[in-house]
Amino acid sequence: MKDSAAQFVELYLAESGRLQRRVSRIIxxxxxxxxxxxxxxxxxxxxxxxxxxxxxxxxxxxxxxAAIDYIRSERVRAEYIERTVPEQRFVTPSSPHDIVAARDHLRHIDDVIRALPERSRHIFLLNRIHGRNYREIASALGISIGAVEKHMIRALKAIRAGAEDF
Structure with a gap:
C-alpha cells in the first residue's frame, strides 16, 4: 500500500463496512x-x-x-468486578438516608480522583473508565508500560486511602 492519503481513504471506503459487519458479528x-x-x-x-x-x-x-482482544478484555473486566464487589453490585439503597449516603460517598471518591496528579488521573480514567489496557495507554501517551503501572499504583493507593477515610 502506498503512502498516499487518497489511496488510504479509498481503501477505508472499500473495506470499512465489511470489517465493521464482521467485527459486529464477533462482539x-x-x-x-x-x-x-x-x-x-x-x-x-x-x-x-x-x-x-x-x-x-x-x-x-x-x-x-482486535475483536477477540476486546472480548477478552471485557471478560477480564467482568471477572474483576465480580471479585472486587460481588455482594455490592446489585444492592440498591432502600431508604432516602442510604441514597444520600451513597451519593456522598460517590462525591467523595470523585473528589479523591480529581485530586490525583493530572497524569495519574488521566491514566486511571483511561484504564478503568475507557477500558484501555496498559500497553494501549503507554503507546498512546508515549511512555513505558512500567510508568503506566506506577501511575496506576499511585492512583489506586490514593483512592483506597480516600475511601477508607470516608
Missing part, C-alpha cells in the same frame, strides 16, 4: 465494532508500510484479532 455491538475498525485503520495508517500488498488481508486479520 455483538455495532458501535464498538465501528470503534475497533477505526483503531485498526489508524494502526495501518501509522505503519505506512510500502511493501504491504495485501492490505485487505492485513485489515481482516487485524480486525478479527
Amino acid at each position: 455483538g455491538c455495532r458501535a464498538t465494532a465501528s470503534d475497533i475498525v477505526h483503531d485498526v485503520f489508524l494502526r495501518l495508517w501509522k505503519r505506512k508500510q510500502d511493501g504491504m500488498d495485501e492490505a485487505s488481508a492485513y485489515l481482516s486479520q487485524s480486525a478479527r484479532n
Whole structure:
C-alpha cells in the first residue's frame, strides 16, 4: 500500500463496512465494532508500510484479532468486578438516608480522583473508565508500560486511602 492519503481513504471506503459487519458479528455491538475498525485503520495508517500488498488481508486479520482482544478484555473486566464487589453490585439503597449516603460517598471518591496528579488521573480514567489496557495507554501517551503501572499504583493507593477515610 502506498503512502498516499487518497489511496488510504479509498481503501477505508472499500473495506470499512465489511470489517465493521464482521467485527459486529464477533462482539455483538455495532458501535464498538465501528470503534475497533477505526483503531485498526489508524494502526495501518501509522505503519505506512510500502511493501504491504495485501492490505485487505492485513485489515481482516487485524480486525478479527482486535475483536477477540476486546472480548477478552471485557471478560477480564467482568471477572474483576465480580471479585472486587460481588455482594455490592446489585444492592440498591432502600431508604432516602442510604441514597444520600451513597451519593456522598460517590462525591467523595470523585473528589479523591480529581485530586490525583493530572497524569495519574488521566491514566486511571483511561484504564478503568475507557477500558484501555496498559500497553494501549503507554503507546498512546508515549511512555513505558512500567510508568503506566506506577501511575496506576499511585492512583489506586490514593483512592483506597480516600475511601477508607470516608
